[in-house]
Amino acid sequence: MILITDEEFKLLNDFIAQKCGIYYHEKQKYIFQQKLVKRLEKNCLKDFKEYYYLLKYNPSLEELQQLYNNLTVNETYFFREKEHPIALRDLIIPEMIKSRPNRVIKILSAGCSTGEEAYSLSILLHNKLKNPEKNIKIIGIDISQKAVEIALSAIYRKISLTFRSTTPDDIKKYFNSETETHNLKDNIKSFVKFKQGNLFEEKTFDIVDKYDVIFCRNVMIYFSKAHKQQLIDTFYKVLNPQGYLIVSHTENLSDVKSNFSVIKKDNCFMYQKN
Numbered sequence: 001m002i003l004i005t006d007e008e009f010k011l012l013n014d015f016i017a018q019k020c021g022i023y024y025h026e027k028q029k030y031i032f033q034q035k036l037v038k039r040l041e042k043n044c045l046k047d048f049k050e051y052y053y054l055l056k057y058n059p060s061l062e063e064l065q066q067l068y069n070n071l072t073v074n075e076t077y078f079f080r081e082k083e084h085p086i087a088l089r090d091l092i093i094p095e096m097i098k099s100r101p102n103r104v105i106k107i108l109s110a111g112c113s114t115g116e117e118a119y120s121l122s123i124l125l126h127n128k129l130k131n132p133e134k135n136i137k138i139i140g141i142d143i144s145q146k147a148v149e150i151a152l153s154a155i156y157r158k159i160s161l162t163f164r165s166t167t168p169d170d171i172k173k174y175f176n177s178e179t180e181t182h183n184l185k186d187n188i189k190s191f192v193k194f195k196q197g198n199l200f201e202e203k204t205f206d207i208v209d210k211y212d213v214i215f216c217r218n219v220m221i222y223f224s225k226a227h228k229q230q231l232i233d234t235f236y237k238v239l240n241p242q243g244y245l246i247v248s249h250t251e252n253l254s255d256v257k258s259n260f261s262v263i264k265k266d267n268c269f270m271y272q273k274n
């Protein structure tokens with residue numbers, strides 16, 4: 001087994017954080033080593049310094065994708081922290097439709113992982129609106145190609161923890177069940193798009209002009225404060241005026257500077273662009 005030295009850990013960790021924000025703490029060094037050691041073996045490299053040089057000077061797209069697939073934590077599940085999605089359905093969307101009835105509301109799931117957050121929004125809005133395809137566009141973006149492929153397939157293993165908050169009734173209503181999987185129905189998939197992309201690259205946000213709501217939950221917890229600040233500035237830029245940024249219940253923006261206002265709706269805190 002190839003072990004990582006303190007110097008190699010610092011070099012690689014700083015380099016990766018610079019590229020995509022993800023930052024491992026000193027005490028997670030061995031997890032980091034474990035997640036990447038197979039890439040050294042695959043590339044016939046003798047130590048982590050060689051891997052650092054490969055990534056810095058000669059990275060193939062395939063190697064970068066493998067790096068992100070290995071380093072990211074993709075844990076997610078349907079209807080996670082449902083209060084925010086419900087506030088979106090019952091308060092934010094009606095308010096936006098009322099102010100501009102013919103607009104298309106663009107919702108971003110930033111760091112969407114395998115798609116459950118974006119599809120949970122889709123299920124809730126599908127129930128609420130007569131023609132969700134006409135009024136709503138949901139876009140999921142994640143840096144992990146492997147996660148995005150699962151999101152696009154919309155096929156989820158029955159034994160996975162992803163259905164821990166889904167009722168049997170909802171599974172029946174929104175999924176076609178096979179022997180080992182629940183497959184999301186086409187009408188729920190139809191207004192959700194996914195893209196592999198890095199939130200630290202400007203071109204990632206190009207799919208639409210500006211967003212109305214951004215969900216970015218359980219993503220910035222893996223970033224350094226400086227990268228969190230950078231991402232918050234990007235979100236402010238790509239949101240429409242009065243647009244919302246929604247983070248998880250355990251996150252907040254108190255450690256970064258921003259012009260967002262804190263808004264409380266139905267016991268949920270969220271951030272609004274001025």
Ligand SMILES: C[S@@+](CC[C@H](N)C(=O)[O-])C[C@H]1O[C@@H](n2cnc3c(N)ncnc32)[C@H](O)[C@@H]1O
Nearest residue numbers: 020072074076111113142143144198199217218
């Ligand atoms: C723990 S999951 C959160 C999924 C979902 N938002 C939720 O709350 O259930 C974090 C996701 O953020 C993604 N991620 C991390 N850094 C990213 C970056 N720079 N660009 C895009 N996605 C990123 C990871 O690949 C991972 O799938």
